[in-house]
Amino acid sequence: RKEVEQDPGPFNVPEGATVAFNCTYSNSASQSFFWYRQDCRKEPKLLMSVYSSGNEDGRFTAQLNRASQYISLLIRDSKLSDSATYLCVVVSGTGGFKTIFGAGTRLFVKA
Amino acid sequence: NAGVTQTPKFQVLKTGQSMTLQCAQDMNHEYMSWYRQDPGMGLRLIHYSVGAGITDQGEVPNGYNVSRSTTEDFPLRLLSAAPSQTSVYFCASSYTGGSGQPQHFGDGTRLSIL
Numbered sequence: 001r002k003e004v005e006q007d008p009g010p011f012n013v014p015e016g017a018t019v020a021f022n023c024t025y026s027n028s029a030s031q032s033f034f035w036y037r038q039d040c041r042k043e044p045k046l047l048m049s050v051y052s053s054g055n056e057d058g059r060f061t062a063q064l065n066r067a068s069q070y071i072s073l074l075i076r077d078s079k080l081s082d083s084a085t086y087l088c089v090v091v092s093g094t095g096g097f098k099t100i101f102g103a104g105t106r107l108f109v110k111a
Numbered sequence: 112n113a114g115v116t117q118t119p120k121f122q123v124l125k126t127g128q129s130m131t132l133q134c135a136q137d138m139n140h141e142y143m144s145w146y147r148q149d150p151g152m153g154l155r156l157i158h159y160s161v162g163a164g165i166t167d168q169g170e171v172p173n174g175y176n177v178s179r180s181t182t183e184d185f186p187l188r189l190l191s192a193a194p195s196q197t198s199v200y201f202c203a204s205s206y207t208g209g210s211g212q213p214q215h216f217g218d219g220t221r222l223s224i225l
Contacts, residue, residue: 008151034213043201043216044154087153099144099214103153 001026003100004090010106017078021105023071023088032091033064035073037084038104044087047073078109113137117202117217124192124224132187132220134202142205142212143185144169145177147198148219154201160185161207192224 006023013019025033033050048055050062050071061074071088088102118133136143144159156169160179174196176188185204189196199221203214 004153032212041219043219045216046213049213099156101146101154103151 002103003027004088004102006086006088006102006105008103008105010108012108012110013078014110015078015080017109018074018076019078019107020075021073021086021088021107023073023102025069025071025088025090025100027090027092028066028069030069030090030092033062033071034089034091035060035062035071036087036089036101038087039084044101047086075107078107080109080111083107083109115202115204115215115217117200117220119220120218121221122223124189124222126192126194126224128192130189130192132189132200132202132222134185134187134217135183136185136202136204136215137183138204138206138215139182140204140215141182141207142214143179144203144214145175145185145187146201146203147171147196148201149198157187157200189222194224196222197224198222 004025035047036044037047038044048057050064052064054063059076063072085104087104090100092098115136141162145157146154148154155171158177160166166177199219201219202217205212205214
């Protein structure tokens with residue numbers, strides 16, 4: 001079993017749709033959680049951190065469920081520019097040095 | 112701001128050749144790391160460093176060496192290139208390696224081994 005698992009997609013949605021991505025992780029001692037965005041043939045860029053209380057940044061909402069070892073990302077009112085691969089990232093280990101990336105979920109937003 | 116700079120951006124090698132991928136950051140970050148990204152597998156950690164003079168192995172270290180003589184630079188050396196090392200390589204840095212610290216990535220080096 002992979003340490004961080006994501007649905008690879010692709011998700012094909014129309015502009016304005018709401019789409020949700022899920023991610024599960026296997027290490028219950030994991031300490032930090034992030035969502036990164038990666039455009040085709042580009043470097044990953046931080047989208048947002050994920051906190052137990054849940055957090056929101058504009059149209060993006062991230063949730064963490066430690067009991068179920070589950071992370072989610074909700075995108076409301078999808079834009080064409082949201083088309084990208086979304087990477088779930090889990091950090092664990094002493095000092096937080098073990099950073100595991102999920103394989104990513106592809107999103108295509110259509111006009 | 113330059114951020115994290117990787118060179119070269121593209122490279123083609125023959126099996127058995129050696130080369131060094133360069134990575135430099137100008138943000139005074141203590142933590143630096145190297146990843147490789149292959150289709151369908153996400154990013155995998157090769158080596159990382161928590162400060163000058165300190166390095167450690169990640170998930171897939173075999174065939175690669177690193178050193179950290181300065182805070183700014185973290186080169187990755189391929190000792191004897193193999194076709195299995197064909198990949199996109201990303202260097203990343205963060206203020207510290209501690210939890211809650213997001214990483215900043217370079218543009219990547221696309222490496223092909225023939």
